[in-house]
Amino acid sequence: xxxxxxxxxxxxxxxxxxxxxxxxxxxxxxxxxxxxxxxxxxxxxxxxxxxxxxxxxxxxxxxxxxxxxxxxxxxxxxxxxxxxxxxxxxxxxxxxxxxxx
Numbered sequence: 001x002x003x004x005x006x007x008x009x010x011x012x013x014x015x016x017x018x019x020x021x022x023x024x025x026x027x028x029x030x031x032x033x034x035x036x037x038x039x040x041x042x043x044x045x046x047x048x049x050x051x052x053x054x055x056x057x058x059x060x061x062x063x064x065x066x067x068x069x070x071x072x073x074x075x076x077x078x079x080x081x082x083x084x085x086x087x088x089x090x091x092x093x094x095x096x097x098x099x100x101x
Contacts, residue, residue: 004044004080005032012088013042018099026068029061038095041065043074 001009001022013020013033024034026041033042045058062072073094075087092100 002044002046002077004046004077007084008042008044008080008087009033011084012091016095016099017101018095026070027064029064031065035095038099039070040091040094041070041072042091043072044077044080045074046077 005022009020009022016035018035018037021034021036022032024031026034031041032044034040035042043058058074065072071094073091075090079087
């Protein structure tokens with residue numbers, strides 16, 4: 001895991017009241033985090049995701065995940081480092097009420 005993935009995992013995701021899988025395989029893709037009960041993927045993007053080839057790859061992966069009924073939430077490493085609370089609140093806002101109570 002990257003530094004930002006560790007931060008999100010140890011300071012937020014592992015405390016959620018549902019199972020969160022790390023580095024989970026869905027089809028031919030490995031996602032950073034997967035909340036199966038909510039059908040949500042969380043991806044953290046570093047600078048390598050802004051190269052043309054990576055943008056294309058991410059778009060194809062997102063399209064595949066959407067076709068499986070999965071919502072993809074993307075955050076930049078900068079957001080995790082500078083707006084951590086807002087990232088966590090956004091994730092919570094996407095969770096179904098039956099998970100958050």
